[in-house]
Amino acid sequence: MSLGKKELQGKRVLVFGSGISGIGAAKLLEAAEAQVVLYDGNEKLEIEAVRGKLPEASSCEIILGELTDQVISTLDLAVMSPGVPLDIPPVERMQAAGVPVWGEVELAYRMSEGTVLAITGTNGKTTTTALLGEIMKAYTDSVFVVGNIGNPYTEAALSMTEDSYTVAEISSFQLETAHTFAPHVSAILNITEDHLNRHHTMAEYIRVKELIAANQTKDDYCILNYEDEELRGFGSRCPAKVVFFSSQRKLEEGVYLDGTSIVFKKEAEEIELVRTEELKLLGQHNYENVMAAAAMAYCAGVPREIIRKAASAFRAVAHRIEFVEEIDGVAYYNDSKGTNPDAAIKGIQAMNRPTLLIGGGYDKESSYEEWIQSFDGKVKYLVLIGQTREKIEQAAHDCGFYQTILADSLEEAVKICAEKAQKGDAVLLSPACASWGQFDNYEQRGDCFKEYVRKLQK
Structure with missing residues (x-):
């Protein structure tokens, strides 16, 4: 393999996005002796904060906010971070100018x-x-x-x-x-x-x-x-x-x-x-x-x-139907990685107790009826949070499931479940939605859930 190192030497390459993937790509390109431009559309970021993620010896040029046609005209290649869609104007302008667009993979x-x-x-x-x-x-x-x-x-x-x-x-x-x-x-x-x-x-x-x-x-x-x-x-x-x-x-x-x-x-x-x-x-x-x-x-x-x-x-990975604690006879499970309805269906199917289910989050334009129909009599209450809570509640009611409760935060949802759960029940965080908006990622959401559950013991 190893096709890239010589081919990139001296080339002017724009890395689009300053997150983990973007920083990794910038470091790799500098090792290949490319001239690196690290770009992020978020103009509220500070150049020094972005530079702090790079090695001290880095000579990356950093551009925040607008990506001008003048900069685009100097580029030999663009490397995209996976979180950046390809149908946004700066990417379309690069493609129209004939700049090859690679991903970090x-x-x-x-x-x-x-x-x-x-x-x-x-x-x-x-x-x-x-x-x-x-x-x-x-x-x-x-x-x-x-x-x-x-x-x-x-x-x-x-x-x-x-x-x-x-x-x-x-x-x-x-x-x-x-x-x-x-x-x-x-x-x-x-x-x-x-x-x-x-x-x-x-x-x-x-x-x-x-x-x-x-x-x-x-x-x-x-x-x-x-x-x-x-x-x-x-x-x-x-x-x-x-x-x-x-x-x-x-x-x-x-x-x-x-x-x-x-x-x-x-x-x-x-x-x-x-x-x-x-x-x-x-x-x-x-x-x-x-x-x-x-x-x-x-x-x-x-x-x-x-x-x-x-x-x-091999043991299960964190955040995927992960056992957290048993408190007063109630078992708590973290399935924060259930970020879409199909994954959340797997979560509820794995439960072998009556379950209080916490769902909701960022709206990825999914439909939730199939998830709700998979409850199969196991779910006692569906406690909903985040941007999708009303949408999911409506879907639940349309499917004939009315035991829904809206909460303002994950911590409040955990408290509601702890109050309503009885010995022998399970509480499952399996949101069927992405975490964005309330959390940086599903890991942070799962870690917060575990922290709120452990607080119940105090």
Whole structure:
């Protein structure tokens, strides 16, 4: 790989966005001896505060606020942070001027070496990426777990060698600006409605997700969920060798759940990879995550016994149906990573007690009826917060669910649930919405929830 270093030397490159991804991209470009312009449209930021995120020796030019045509005319390349939409005027003006637009994943891929294993999907990405990372670390020494999981790909790129394995969680936002990115093993876990405020239509969202396999060949592998109709169709036109996984049926070839065994069937051979009773992960959605990670590892050449041991030792990631405390016989669970209705459906399906559910947040233009219909008699109260609270309440009432309470904050929602819960109940934060507006990210929202729950003990 490593196409980029010489190609970028002396080039004038604009990095769009001064968050974690943007700073990582700027550092990587400076290491490649590019002339870097770090740009952020937020004119309220202070140049010195942005400069403080960069290394002391950095010679980055920093521009805040307006991006002028004069600056655009000097650029050889723009590198986008994933949070920046491509249909805003400054980006459209760069594209109209013929400036190539890469994402930070494209930049890191071109500047790094080794074997890439990449995961996308609406839900389950973080758990699958973290698990695959642990399997690969049990197999070999040089492993980097990067991407949407919180470790910028750009930060690690220069440390990678041809013997390295990169396990990357890749979002749809990152795939929009990938051009040559070609993992040896990719996976699309599922595709359900999400991020329509960015992609506008489901057809476009699906198209972008499928880009993870666009540059693969028949020497590569793509792991797909057989139970997802879109992905089953994609299997016939995917350029890589397709390996399906299924939690619902035995497959002629692929990975499936056979009772309590996760089995990889290849031609006439059936290989048991792991048994569900050995796992510390709960719920069918997690068994699907294990199938995907195990299939990816197996296709990358990892022996079955290493896969089994690493999968058996793996614990759930923070903020995904994470047990917090039991207080007065009430169990509290943090599922702050349930940032869309489909993820939140998985959260409520994993509950095995009567549940008081906290939902709501930033509006990504999702519909909530299917989530509410999945309550299946388990939800005693739905306590709603954030920008979407009235919209979700209306959807609940339209579905015949009237046990809704509006709260002004997450802390107030936790207190309401604690007052109304009885011994043997669960309180679940599983918002079905993004955290923005009230919180910086879902991690901060989950951490605040845990703090408010622990305060109840005092």
